[in-house]
Amino acid sequence: MTALQTPLPFTCKKHPASGSGGVVVSNHPLGSAAGHEVLAMGGNAVDAGVAALLALTVVEPMMVGIAGGGVSHLRLPDGKHVVFDCLSEAPGAARADMYQPVSDSLPDYMETAGRRNLVGPSSVAVPGNLAGWCAMHARHGRLPFADVTSPAIRLAAGGFRVSSYLNGNILRHADDMAQDAEIARIFLPDGAPAPVGHHLSQPDYAESLKLIRSEGASALHGGALGQALVDRLNTGGDDAGSLSLEDLKGYVPHERDAIFSSYRGFEVAGPPPPASSGVHVAQMLNILEGYDLTAMGFDTAARLHLLMEVIRIGFEDRRAASGDPDFVDIPVERYTSKEYANDCRARLRDVGGAAPVPPGYESNNTTHVTVADKDGMILSATHTINGLFGARFMVPGTGIIPNNYMYNFDPHPGKALSIAPGKRVPTSMAPMIVLKGGKPAFALGLPGALRIFPSALQAIVNLIDHGMTPQQAVEAPRVWTEGGHVEVEPAFAHHVEALEAMGHEVRVVPHIGGGMNAIAFGADGTMTGAACWRADGTVSALGGGLAEQGVAFHI
Numbered sequence: 001m002t003a004l005q006t007p008l009p010f011t012c013k014k015h016p017a018s019g020s021g022g023v024v025v026s027n028h029p030l031g032s033a034a035g036h037e038v039l040a041m042g043g044n045a046v047d048a049g050v051a052a053l054l055a056l057t058v059v060e061p062m063m064v065g066i067a068g069g070g071v072s073h074l075r076l077p078d079g080k081h082v083v084f085d086c087l088s089e090a091p092g093a094a095r096a097d098m099y100q101p102v103s104d105s106l107p108d109y110m111e112t113a114g115r116r117n118l119v120g121p122s123s124v125a126v127p128g129n130l131a132g133w134c135a136m137h138a139r140h141g142r143l144p145f146a147d148v149t150s151p152a153i154r155l156a157a158g159g160f161r162v163s164s165y166l167n168g169n170i171l172r173h174a175d176d177m178a179q180d181a182e183i184a185r186i187f188l189p190d191g192a193p194a195p196v197g198h199h200l201s202q203p204d205y206a207e208s209l210k211l212i213r214s215e216g217a218s219a220l221h222g223g224a225l226g227q228a229l230v231d232r233l234n235t236g237g238d239d240a241g242s243l244s245l246e247d248l249k250g251y252v253p254h255e256r257d258a259i260f261s262s263y264r265g266f267e268v269a270g271p272p273p274p275a276s277s278g279v280h281v282a283q284m285l286n287i288l289e290g291y292d293l294t295a296m297g298f299d300t301a302a303r304l305h306l307l308m309e310v311i312r313i314g315f316e317d318r319r320a321a322s323g324d325p326d327f328v329d330i331p332v333e334r335y336t337s338k339e340y341a342n343d344c345r346a347r348l349r350d351v352g353g354a355a356p357v358p359p360g361y362e363s364n365n366t367t368h369v370t371v372a373d374k375d376g377m378i379l380s381a382t383h384t385i386n387g388l389f390g391a392r393f394m395v396p397g398t399g400i401i402p403n404n405y406m407y408n409f410d411p412h413p414g415k416a417l418s419i420a421p422g423k424r425v426p427t428s429m430a431p432m433i434v435l436k437g438g439k440p441a442f443a444l445g446l447p448g449a450l451r452i453f454p455s456a457l458q459a460i461v462n463l464i465d466h467g468m469t470p471q472q473a474v475e476a477p478r479v480w481t482e483g484g485h486v487e488v489e490p491a492f493a494h495h496v497e498a499l500e501a502m503g504h505e506v507r508v509v510p511h512i513g514g515g516m517n518a519i520a521f522g523a524d525g526t527m528t529g530a531a532c533w534r535a536d537g538t539v540s541a542l543g544g545g546l547a548e549q550g551v552a553f554h555i
Contacts (some may be wrong), residue, residue: 010491011535017473018522019541023372023529024048025517027063027447029538030160031056031077034151035371041379043143043379046074050133050141052369053383054152054209058202059160061187061401062169062388063367063447065132066212066220067229068403070366071271073258073431074140075440077376080431081258082140083271086132086383087424088125088405089251093242094421096413098122110411114239118407121178121233121241123391125405127220131384132253134217140377149213156209156399159201162194165536170194173388180393183401187389205399222249225398232395233402247450251277258433261336263289264464267435272332273325275454277430279335280314284457286341287313287348293465301498304479304488307461308504310347311454312483316347322426323416350502366447368431372440372519372527380431382444382452430456434463442470442520447535448513451480455513463520470520470530478512487512 017023022045024035029411034055035048043051049072057065064070069088075081099112099122116122122250137145151297170193177183178191184201187194194200211219219225226248233241258269259278264286270278288312296303321330384403393402408425410417417425430453431445444451444459455478456520460475485505488495489512496506513536520528531537 008476009251009494010475010477012471012475014475014531014537015551016528016530017467017539018254018526018528018543019543020525020527021542021545022048022053022370022371023485023519023539023541024371025519025529025534026052026056026369026530026539027367027515027517027531028040028056028060029199029536030059030155031369032538032540034155035369035546036542037150037151038056038143039373039542041143041147044141044375045148045371045373045379046136046140047148048373049369049371049379049381050137051148051151052371053129053133053381054149055155056367056369058152058205060157060166060367061253062166062174063153063350063365063385064129065385065403067127067400068383068385068390069125069128069405070132070381071275071427071429071431072132072136072379073269073271073379073433074136074384075269075378075433076140079268079438080335083256083258084132084136085254085256085271085274085446086128086129087274087427088386088403089422089424090406090409090419091126091242091244091247092408092421093244094418094419096243096421097413098420101411104412105180110407116239117309117409117411118404119198119392121238121391123231123404123406124241124243126243126247126251127403128251131217131251133255145216149209151534153209153213156202156206159199162196162198162200162534164196165195167193169388173392176392178296178390180265182396184392185388186394186399191369191454195262197306200490200530202399204397208398208400220248221251225400229395229399229402231390238543250509256274258334259332261285264459267438267462268460269430269433269435270430272442273330274323274424274426275427275430276318276322277331277428277456280318281430281432281453281457281460282336283317283341284310284454285460286336286338287413288461290345292430293461298462298466298476299504301495304492304495304499305502305504306348307458307479308481308486310480311457312481313347313453315482318426324426325422327532328422340349366449368445368515368517370443370445370446370519370529372443372521374525376440377521378433378440378443379447380433382429382431382445382447384447385391392434428452432456432460434460435465440521442518444474444516446514446516450482454480456515457515459518468506470518474516474518474530480512482526
């Protein structure tokens with residue numbers, strides 16, 4: 001990595017933390033604390049990561065749940081990378097024409113009559129989070145599963161204090177949540193969003209977690225929790241869901257190989273399709289490798305323009321070929337080759353300009369955890385229930401909030417992303433791990449839908465080309481485009497005039513993507529975690545350790 005050469009146009013709002021015993025970074029302090037507790041018990045990165053994710057289903061319930069989906073990227077101590085594809089999929093009874101689209105053009109292309117693909121039982125796809133977490137723990141965890149579930153059970157039963165972040169998210173969808181007595185009872189006490197500081201407990205969910213502690217994923221995937229979910233979906237009348245108990249029993253989290261690419265002497269590992277990041281981060285880095293970004297400087301309009309053009313090309317190719325590899329042929333080797341990057345450079349434009357952007361949707365409402373232990377295991381995991389509070393209802397007696405993943409499918413038949421039984425939609429999730437000389441250099445990820453993998457790209461560039469610290473890299477201002485207008489965060493607002501002179505339609509937005517977190521690895525075994533200002537991200541680092549064997553206190 002290069003040394004930082006110029007002053008940065010921003011000041012970090014948070015501080016990193018370092019330790020040699022392990023590091024957990026999540027988007028809620030209690031999620032990080034849960035992972036830390038499990039590390040301190042002697043657990044490894046998988047134990048701590050699953051504990052943190054389960055805790056986040058309690059304290060960050062608007063973003064993630066056991067009835068959602070996501071991607072976990074694991075590096076084992078022996079250097080092997082395994083990607084657990086836990087993405088939700090369309091039920092077996094789903095049909096391409098199951099919804100009535102309201103429009104064939106933007107901005108309402110994805111909308112359907114009665115919002116049936118967005119809210120309520122008919123919006124629920126087959127979940128994969130719990131199945132994936134349990135499979136990952138069974139294969140690679142060290143502690144008993146009961147130890148891993150304990151922090152989440154304690155938080156659900158004992159409760160926690162509502163933050164302003166949670167309160168604001170409840171407020172956003174209070175009208176929809178008020179239509180369901182179960183979810184309203186928890187999050188809308190006395191008919192209003194739970195205020196900041198409110199003590200929020202979830203006793204039903206605590207009991208569900210206890211059942212999962214005993215039965216594992218089968219509690220949901222075929223057991224009592226799954227039956228309760230299916231029963232609730234069948235009470236929807238005309239809005240009934242298509243998910244069946246057989247779908248739940250048949251769900252299988254896929255173990256996939258990571259995609260590797262190189263950039264300025266580093267190896268970059270990311271998830272394969274249906275995730276887009278492994279392919280298109282590699283593609284975009286290959287294009288950028290032809291330019292001296294260090295010489296261009298971080299805070300220049302020329303560099304921002306180049307980034308925007310490279311991101312535009314990445315999205316053009318993503319739209320041309322992306323999706324579930326069981327349904328779509330994706331030219332991974334071509335897109336990730338250095339030769340193809342030469343062709344892509346010829347597509348870079350000196351002048352920006354609006355281009356039509358085909359319809360598509362991914363939820364911004366996701367969470368991410370990055371965990372590493374002292375033995376060399378690393379977990380970078382991004383998971384969601386899709387929209388804020390998923391389908392915006394709760395399964396009676398369970399505390400479970402189902403996903404609304406069906407909204408990610410194209411509701412029009414005959415399209416590349418149209419609904420088909422068992423199909424998984426593409427995702428921008430980017431749980432990335434970067435290596436130098438075969439050894440881990442840093443791992444990172446973030447929420448933010450279509451803005452995820454371009455933001456991950458920029459963080460990698462920040463670290464390698466601009467010599468930033470992990471804290472600076474995750475907090476640095478970002479840019480984004482799909483090919484039409486471009487977005488910049490406020491710290492880059494002083495470049496608007498120059499970018500507009502280049503032909504860009506520029507929008508200054510409060511933030512691009514969500515709360516990124518990362519861990520960097522030092523040569524001396526020290527790990528440094530960082531979390532950015534865009535979420536409640538918190539680092540928990542473990543130092544010290546147990547007494548030396550044979551030591552006892554004598555009076």
